[in-house]
Amino acid sequence: MLGNLRKMVSELNPDTNRVSYQLPVGDELIPLDELIGKPIRLEHTGNIHCLNCRKKTKKSFSQGYCFPCMKKLAACDMCIMKPETCHHAEGTCREPEWGDENCMIPHYVYLANTSGLKVGITRHTQIPTRWIDQGATQALPIFKVKTRLLSGLVEVALADFIADKTNWRAMLKGDNVDIDLKVKAAELKPQIAEKLAQIQLQYGEDAVEGLDAEPVDIEFPVLQYPAKISSHNFDKASVVTGVLKGVKGQYLIFDTGVINIRKFTSYEVQVDY
Numbered sequence: 495m496l497g498n499l500r501k502m503v504s505e506l507n508p509d510t511n512r513v514s515y516q517l518p519v520g521d522e523l524i525p526l527d528e529l530i531g532k533p534i535r536l537e538h539t540g541n542i543h544c545l546n547c548r549k550k551t552k553k554s555f556s557q558g559y560c561f562p563c564m565k566k567l568a569a570c571d572m573c574i575m576k577p578e579t580c581h582h583a584e585g586t587c588r589e590p591e592w593g594d595e596n597c598m599i600p601h602y603v604y605l606a607n608t609s610g611l612k613v614g615i616t617r618h619t620q621i622p623t624r625w626i627d628q629g630a631t632q633a634l635p636i637f638k639v640k641t642r643l644l645s646g647l648v649e650v651a652l653a654d655f656i657a658d659k660t661n662w663r664a665m666l667k668g669d670n671v672d673i674d675l676k677v678k679a680a681e682l683k684p685q686i687a688e689k690l691a692q693i694q695l696q697y698g699e700d701a702v703e704g705l706d707a708e709p710v711d712i713e714f715p716v717l718q719y720p721a722k723i724s725s726h727n728f729d730k731a732s733v734v735t736g737v738l739k740g741v742k743g744q745y746l747i748f749d750t751g752v753i754n755i756r757k758f759t760s761y762e763v764q765v766d767y
Contacts, residue, residue: 495765496520498543502526502744504626512713513626515741517755519759519765524727526741527715532682534767538728541762551760558759568592576737577601577615577646578609588721601645602705603637603652605682606630609664613652622710627756629665629743634709639702644693648702650733651689655682658694666745668719675709676731716740716747728761 496530505514516523543550545558546567564570568589576701580597587593600618608630616624618638625633641646649658656678664670683704694701718739726734726748730742736748744756753761 495524496762497522498762499755499758501627501759502741504623506622506626506712510713511711513715515715515743517746517765521747524765524767526738526746529767530715530717530738532738532767533685533736534738534746534765536753537704537708537734537764537766538732539760539762539764540732542760543762545760554758554760556603559664560604566713569596573642577642578650580641580643580646582641583643588682597642599641601639601642602635603639603645603648604633605675605678606634607632607670607675609661610657610670611673611675611678612657612660613649614658615642617642622712625710625712627662627744629662629714629745631670631712631714632675632709633712634679635705635707636679637702638705639666640697640700644697644701647693648686648690651686652682654734655685662743662745662754663723666714666720666723666742668742697705703711714740714742716742718747718749720747720752724751725728726751728753728758728763748761 500518503516503518515526516524542554544551544560546563547562551560551680555561556570559570566588568587571579571588581587582593582597602618603614603615606614606625606628637648638649690702697737734753736750738746739749740747745752745754
């Protein structure tokens, strides 16, 4: 099968808490669950086509875009990585309508267990996809806020006490221990009470809403986690092959190493299995 890679499609079964995956290749979806334990070969043709304009590009920027699109799209702006810098209200958003639809909507601040305890944010429409993409085995939404900017401000406040990044190598080893996320939330909320009060004073009492939700457990389809992490990279070697041992986050785990599919969005690849 030949086509351009896209971010893997995932679905969480609410009865089993187990994730199932599909790999988009062009217009086709390859069901990965049934391929675990079997050999797969992926070969990059050397072609990359921009995720937005579809033009051929020598290099991928912001996970799948050509340079001109990366510079003009709101989805590639720095505030996507640092939501506390959102400038939509200042009238300087690259694409105001896109911002209305994606940033000026409810967001959640959550705790997750990825490579350990971390804080993160996501749009209400991306639960539980965001947690799955990060390789979280547990997740708990603790605040609901009105906009992406507010989620960033709350995340920054919490990041003074816990990590806001995932150690992807540790996440892929699969040896993180369970965490009582409700206990951790109860410990953290008082520590940022003053900063939350400041946010509400500036943006309104309804800007931030505390939640009393239940944690979500997530199980990934992995036969065997790697003891040592080595990465495949299409920019260095065009062929990735091996027995698929599992899928976690946006990574395929082979007996020969791991590959971050999201990193190679828009790369044209021949997939054989």
